[in-house]
Amino acid sequence: MPASPTAASQPISPPGDGSPALPSWVGLVLGLSVLGALVARTNFLIDDAYISFRYARNWADLGLPTYNPGTAPPVEGYSNTLWVLLLRACAGLSLNLEICARVLSCLFAAGTLTLVHLHLRRLALAPWPRLLATVSLAAFPPFAVWTTGGLETASFGFFVFSAYITLTRAFANGGRGAGLAGVLGLAVCLSRVEGPLWALGIVLAAGIAGKGKGVSARSVWPYLALTITGYGLFLLWRHATFGEWMANTVHAKGGLSLTGVSRGLKTSATFLILFPSTLVALAAFPRLYRTEHRKWAAGALTLLGGFLGYNTLVGGDWMPFFRFLAPASPFIAVLLGLFLNTLRQKAVPIGLLLIGISLPPLFGQSLAPNALLQPLYFRTFKVGYETEWQRWKTGVGNLAMFKMLGRGLRQVADPADTLTFGAIGAVGYESRLHIHDRNGLVDREVAMRVGLSESKTAGHDKQVPRAWFLNRNPTLFHAVVIEGPVGSEGSNTYQRAVALATGMIEQRVFGDPAEAPLRDKSYIQVHRLKAELGIPKGSLLVLLRARD
DSSP states (O other): OOOOHHHHTSOBOOTTOOSOOBOTHHHHHHHHHHHHHHHHHHOOBOTTHHHHHHHHHHHHHHSSOOSSTTOSSOOOOOSOHHHHHHHHHHHHTTOOHHHHHHHHHHHHHHHHHHHHHHHHHHTTOOHHHHHHHHHHHHTOHHHHHTTSBSSSHHHHHHHHHHHHHHHHHHHHTTTTTHHHHHHHHHHHHHHSTTHHHHHHHHHHHHHHHTTTTTOSHHHHHHHHHHHHHHHHHHHHHHHHHHSOSSOHHHHHTOOSOHHHHHHHHHHHHHHHHHOHHHHHHHHTHHHHTTSTTHHHHHHHHHHHHHHHHHHHHTTOOSSTTOTTTGGGHHHHHHHHHHHHTTSGGGHHHHHHHHHHHHSGGGGTOOSSOHHHHGGGOOOOOTTOOOOHHHHHHHHHHHHHHHHHHHHHHHHHSOTTOEEEESOOSHHHHHHOOEEEETTOTTOHHHHTOSSOOSOOSTTOTTOOOGGGGGGGOOSEEEEEEEOSOOOSTTSHHHHHHHHHHHHHHHHHTTTSGGGGGGGGGEEEEEEEOOOBTTBOTTOEEEEEEEOO
16 A cells, blocks of 8 residues: 555665665655756757747747748647647747746656656655665656757656556546546647547556556546547647648658668667666566556556657657657656665665666767667768767757857848748747748648658658759758858958858758759858857858849
8 A cells, every 4th residue: 555645754664674764855855956967967959949939939929820920821830739838828928938948848857756756655665766766767868858958858758647647546546636637638638749649548557557446437537538628629729720630740750661660660779778777677577567566567667668669660759869768767767666676675786776877878978889889870860870969969069050040041131031941940940031841840742742752860751852942932042151250351261261151052952963953043142240149250141042
């Protein structure tokens, strides 16, 4: 039976455990401290977050969730409705969305950590296994990294775990609390485009965890009624707003394919190799099945397996530290806590070891040799193989460049200009230009194309060349920024900067044979930029502009 709150808060030790007694709150405080320290190291925003930012700002300013204002009907180019709605509220208050996204994510991550700690306490785990499991979650690199990032990852993880434990408690209480679980289930549905599948998976996992504890139609129907009714109303709103029953991003990302599944298998295998504590959590299940916590272990394993399966089927993700698997972190921590609880005196050294062997990727290291990891590499970017930390640093550098490019475009481009581009996050947010999206996230015509591109990178499966948009008469095809200081026009440094930028366009654009039609339909235009935040004095912006 779960311990009462009063009893659980007292310093206790399990029988036969020689480790010192601990008050209940120590594990949570230590976990939050560890998470704070790691977030201080990994605090970042990913470029795709700025797509959500642009939708939120336009929604607040124009009363409509649109990426390119004037598109009728607008295109649902985001996969995270509830997150965009939260950011829209912040934009309506004229708050900085970059700061708001970080703060909200940190609050959701701290909430998840707290719920895991309380859940393990209700399961009456010994103090040290509970503490170590809580800290293992805080120190788990995918969880720590995606505590920021600017996307819905932390909020989605919070809603999945909170819906799961709330529904299991409703089963144990004869249905009391199922309504709250339904509200949380609806939040799961609205957090991701595949959210309804997760809401059903939560019913399955909670049913397994609560088997024999009052699981009945009376317990389940309030959850299902609220979730299904709420999501049905959302679908009606979606169709009325966008003219579609499904988000455009679902079409843009290619759907199921052998290529995608192969890439997903590599992604999931790399995750398990880099973070062996997950393998331990999986391998411990037969041992846990012989304990009093077998049902709780089975429930957690069900959702952990669901995340691994989903990541594999959709082909993984190009972003650092396994964004699609980060929400599985609390279920890994629960399994580890249950496992450590069976080890008695060995719990502390083994728990510390499991925490330690998962940390190296956060510092660019790995216990696995590159000879094992490189054949499993699942990204196809031109930079070649990168560790997860290198990918994190590349993303941070790319964002700075894209923000500079967007601000430069806002200085020199005409508001009526239209630009073809692939990374449409910060460039679109900062420039406010109409963007022809090469990846199709905010473009129905590109998203609905049959067949995949040669990119074979997650999320870029339908990428088209810039020349594909010629019939739409875009005014800008590409742009690059050369950071200052650059000398006055005609000076050697100026000429070298122009030559460098021209070479970059030659390589990035015309290095692709599919862009050949642009050669006689475009020309290069050079602008000196005014110094401002993110743009050093003397910088140049070189545009590949359409000929009249």
